Amino acid sequence: xxDKAVLVVMGCVIAVLIAALVGATxxxxxxRGEASYLTAxxxxxxxxxxxxxxxxxxxxxxxxxxxx
Numbered sequence: 001x002x003d004k005a006v007l008v009v010m011g012c013v014i015a016v017l018i019a020a021l022v023g024a025t026x027x028x029x030x031x032r033g034e035a036s037y038l039t040a041x042x043x044x045x046x047x048x049x050x051x052x053x054x055x056x057x058x059x060x061x062x063x064x065x066x067x068x
Contacts, residue, residue, distance in 0.1 A: 023048035
């Protein structure tokens with residue numbers, strides 16, 4: 001594997017790890033707020049997806065800024 005490929009894979013792993021931690025935190029906080037299990041899982045899923053979308057938007061913006 002080339003150095004560039006390793007950096008891309010590591011970046012993806014870190015992004016998914018951060019999103020999973022945000023989702024787990026959202027689930028925990030929802031349960032602490034007396035939400036049902038289903039509501040807490042839906043909240044966690046939404047937080048996970050939003051975090052991945054935000055990371056993708058930041059990466060796209062940085063890529064566009066450095067390409068120009």
